[in-house]
Amino acid sequence: MGILIQGVRIVDARGAHEGDVSIDGSVIAEVGHGLERKAGDRVIDGRGKAVIPGLINTHTHAAMVLLRSYADDLALSEWLKNRIWPLEKKLTSEDVRIGTRLACLEMVRSGTTTFNDMYFHGDSVARAAEELGVRACVSEVLIGDFQTGRIEEGLERLKARRNVIPAVGPHAAYSVSLDMLKNAAALAERHDARVHFHLAETREEVDTFRAREGKGLVEALDEIGFLSPRLLAAHGVWLDEREISQLARRGVSVSHCPASNMKLCAGKALDYETMERHSLNVTLGTDGAASNNNLDMFESMKFAALLQKHHYGNPARLSAREAFRMATVNGARALGIHAGLIEPGYLADVALLDLERPCFTPDHDILSNIVYAARGDCVDTVIVGGRIVMENGRVEGERTVLEEARKTARDLVNR
């Protein structure tokens, strides 16, 4: 049974045009005019709507929505050591499931169909994503030493879940030894999993590493074979041109998290222009809600574009089209899924936007309207892998998700 979206504005990073889109099973079957309704096809009237590829959030810690606005406007160490970490220590597997359900609801509502997660209790993350119908790349965060066997079992369990991409999540070079990073990469290779890692978020991180190891972070990671197309490196703020070209040569992808970088003061804006020049795949992430404080990829697209313009003093830098590409095709490429374009054969992960709103009026340039004027609330209907997970602004069981999360968060801080 498929879906036929009729007379809709079709928008992806290549541009916009009018037409019909048919979905067969989990993929986009046809894009054209006057497409025939097949037996059993569900028909969606696309008039006054635009269909875009579902947005891909390549760096988050979903369950941290439970800590949304719990500790803001603080110095980084105070924020992390005295507020966030003590609460995280108390998180149970069920808390993570409840929190991730809230995150998935928020992401669906704002047009995100795939997210790349790194957190504790990976099984609960995967279960929550499956419950809400969102595609997820799930990695259990690895800090310090870890049992390879336990990780391998986890990866196999993740593979059994619907729309779940298994990943290994070594936290960062300051929290995991080079030996363990080497093991993590080998493990990912063996189980055909992705690798999710924090790289060069702060100057302190890269300086401390160089002082300790006597060489640069990227150089050291390359020596142990950690750099590969499987690797999604979050942040990548403090990289020089040599490191950027090295990451590009190895096919690594970077996840830019502009709102989080600004809120936590990463210290500068990632060097998008140099990354572009070296064809490094730059994608977009919200980071966890504790440092953002939402998971709205529309907002992150605007922050990405405006941060580049402001920080580098050039209003022509990082256009709306480039920001949209980061949040769609580039994100898909980073996670190894055939998505991010409205094109036959691509995954039917799409969002329908309601164009009957001030932010889309007038209609001089829909990509500019999407990136600079709109926010996630313009999303009307969301389809993931050919399944409708939100329709006309309604997500099944929404109220329960909100109530459970409220209760769990209250309990967590009082525990």
Add this chain to the structure above:
Amino acid sequence: MGILIQGVRIVDARGAHEGDVSIDGSVIAEVGHGLERKAGDRVIDGRGKAVIPGLINTHTHAAMVLLRSYADDLALSEWLKNRIWPLEKKLTSEDVRIGTRLACLEMVRSGTTTFNDMYFHGDSVARAAEELGVRACVSEVLIGDFQTGRIEEGLERLKARRNVIPAVGPHAAYSVSLDMLKNAAALAERHDARVHFHLAETREEVDTFRAREGKGLVEALDEIGFLSPRLLAAHGVWLDEREISQLARRGVSVSHCPASNMKLCAGKALDYETMERHSLNVTLGTDGAASNNNLDMFESMKFAALLQKHHYGNPARLSAREAFRMATVNGARALGIHAGLIEPGYLADVALLDLERPCFTPDHDILSNIVYAARGDCVDTVIVGGRIVMENGRVEGERTVLEEARKTARDLVNR
């Protein structure tokens, strides 16, 4: 006939508590518990909602929504000289009315109850604001020389309108001579009007002035008596501490437009900390939609807070509470209206927020949720001067406003 909001979360820059709010005529009558419903009182069930002071947008060119996303990602001069100005030359008084209606719809939907406008055809701006029920401080933009008599007639016409605050709008020191600025200030004094002016938006502006006049901009403006509590200076990015303290001593207010400053590359972030230290009244604006590209004050609060943190490298800088104060009480003070707090005697300009959403879940800190997690779409009901202008997400005549604006914008670019 009044309004009684029962069992609502009452939030303003001072904090949050539960209670009832009663409105009598155009002002807030009582705030407390178990308030009595008076005869003819309209009752609003506040459960699951928060009431906040309506947001005050202290710098915009409302009708420029007609140029939303018409020319983005361009160098400033190319943007202004080759794209924006040619279109603006063609704007008729009716275009401005239609455009301002769209802007008012957008502002109401995102909880803005008062906006400070500077544009052409002030009568049309005032008429549109009156039609949509929004409070507006309206100034006819003055460029080059102007006929004092014509301006004075305009001010008197504006005074006759409901919820309209008359203002004089000399554009900037690079587009209006010091003599004319002096006349404008005297005119405002004579007619008890506000003054709306662009000040120190770019480095070029202040450097050129100093080269031409042999003195600083603020110093020169003070000498001609231009600085007073009537003056709202938009931007104020390029001011040193001496100038900031001088503006503060004269009771001038500044409108910070973070999204516009970032998008157009003003070059740095306004020095909020020094302004605070000198008790300069800092308020918040979206600027025109052509340089933002929306009029969402929720988004501007987040941009203001994150830009300060990023630009000055301090995550504790400009807290959510301070951003909220800028967008409410500070804005009211700048425009000389008794608004911005949920307090008896204050104008009944309020917005009700729907708390049954992911962005307000969980509820560790509602001010942080409002500034960092929410966007304008959380606004459910809006009251201006005791009149309901939006209820449960519905604004009367919305579709017509959108259609007229679409048609007018299309016609404008093809004219």
